[in-house]
Amino acid sequence: MTRKLFGTDGVRGRANSFPMTAEMALRLGAAAGRYFRREGRAAHRVVIGKDTRLSGYMLENALTAGLTSTGMNVLLLGPVPTPAVGFLTRSMRADLGVMISASHNPHQDNGIKFFGPDGFKLSDEAEAEIEAMLAGEIALAAPETIGRAKRIEDGRGRYQEFVKTTLPAGVRLDGLKVVIDCANGAAYRAAPEVLWELGAEVIAVGVAPNGKNINENCGSTHVQTAAEAVVAHGADVGISLDGDADRVMILDARGRVADGDQIMALMATRWAEDGRLRGGALVATVMSNLGLERHLEGRGLRLERTAVGDRYVVERMREGGFNLGGEQSGHIVMTDYATTGDGLVAGLQFLAEMARTGEAAEVLARQFVEVPQMLRNVRYSAGKAPLEAAAVQSVIAEQERRVQGKGRILIRKSGTEPLVRVMAECEDAALLEEVVGTIVAAVERAAG
Structure with missing residues (x-):
């Protein structure tokens, strides 16, 4: 079954232009609600998160209308990172999770990503079936079974508490001065709070969203802002997230950038040393640098390549039983912790190595020599x-x-x-x- 509406990461487009219109979001919500509605169950539940784009209000309301029209009860999380939606879909026993975000794109764009009840993004086949339903009449709920909508005030807090548990027991970040760039996006409150609560001295940038400045001259696709802050404040390290916080770039004390390949190389090496790297392999895409592949081979490890898109990385990880994968662009997927890329968790893993080894970010962030x-x-x-x-x-x-x-x-x-x-x-x-x-x-x- 072919897909035309869905791309490699949900449905994307320019806000108020097809397919990112309120009308299409309503129909998409209704189709997804019908697809995930389980017959014989009295209650159905869906969680919806979003980033800080102005168009998020419009799409959130339209999706809620579509979902409730098919009998789904909607729990609105407000601005939270994409990985928080995957986590909360599972922890709240929801039938479906939805994230409204265009990730690293400018504010004029937006997108809709779906997560299944297991917290993982939908397969190509599931997306194709939902898309096919849009072509016909979508069966709506009877008047007495229309769903309700409710705002969840502590969704972000639940996610933050979970994130802190991913730092190894006994490890604190005392003494580390950390710049965190939240791209004026979904993690603008969660990321600085988590780092502060774990003991770091925090310099936060990109934490003043106004609906139109997400990813604008900040975040993982514009690391100069974080680099300048690291140097200006004499920080030990910088963590630069994208608009929905599922990507991360690391900066050393001189403002030099380590991309996803370098971060994955560090984690794969250390996890292998600790006997934690399942299958003796790292899963990455065809975009990852040849130097990463050589680095792994030199340590008796493998690099398994997939098509571009973190969803395909995750699919291969689940098929092969691997627990570490990601993309050069900064998606780092650790299925021991999360169902999708989590920039904040990946950043904490890097900080944990700094705290554990006493080594500077400059050393840890240069695991291999990149092929031009x-x-x-x-x-x-x-x-x-x-x-x-x-x-x-x-x-x-x-x-x-x-x-x-x-x-x-x-x-x-x-x-x-x-x-x-x-x-x-x-x-x-x-x-x-x-x-x-x-x-x-x-x-x-x-x-x-």
Whole structure:
């Protein structure tokens, strides 16, 4: 069954444009409610969280209307991180969890992500079935079984208490000065409070959301803000989250960035030493650096690669019984703790290593030497399909021949934005730049 509405991470789009309209959110809520409604049960429950985008109010209300129309009781969490929705869906025994967020995208965009009763994101098959229901009439509840809506005031607090339990017993963060950049997003209250309660001296930035400044010149996709704060305050380390706090970047005392690959390398190495790394493998996507793969192989560990998207990482982890995975972009998935990427929990794991070993972030954040890698994005207009152009395919094939044996090329469409992502790795940095530039130019011509 094909999917057109759902991408690699739920339904995404520009607010008040299809599919991110109140009308579509209402129908999507009704379809999801009908899909998860269990016959023979007297009560059904769904939790809804959101980030700090202005359009979140509109979509929250529309989803609530759709869900209650099919007999689902809605529990509204307000602004909470995406991983909090996965956690609370399970802990509150809900049939369904919904997160309203476009993650690292600007405030004009928004998205709707669904979690099943197990707290994991839905499979492609489940999303396709929900999407198919939108094409027909959705059976609504009888008047006497319409659902209710209720605000849950302590959802964020429940999540924060859980997050603190992921820090190893006896470990405190006393003496650590930590910059936390919350991207003016969903973790703007949770993250600073957790760090302070665990003993850290906290310098918080990106904690003044106004509905329109989420991810704006801050957060994991704009680490300069956190880097400047680390240097200015003489902090030991910086933690930079994205708008829904399922991604993280780590900064050392000099403001240098460690991406998801470096964080995963540290965790995989330490977990393997402690006998905690299940299956002797780390699961990551095709975007992860070749240097990470070599680092793991040198320690007798494996790197299992998947398609881009943390949902595919999680699917492979569950299939293979692995407990650590993630993406270069900063999604770090630890199924011992969470059902999806959790930037705050990953940040705490890094701080725990600093506290346990006494080593500086500069040391812990440089686990391997990266193979030169370049990523360029080319935006295209609706209706265009630049990768299908014969001229583009010919150029890609020629450039692949040039780097054969020296590196690799990966070209793909983004699953969340109208972008073609051109990524290449090569030991020869000059050749790398030439190859990427040639492919980008060809794609730009085809994209008009």
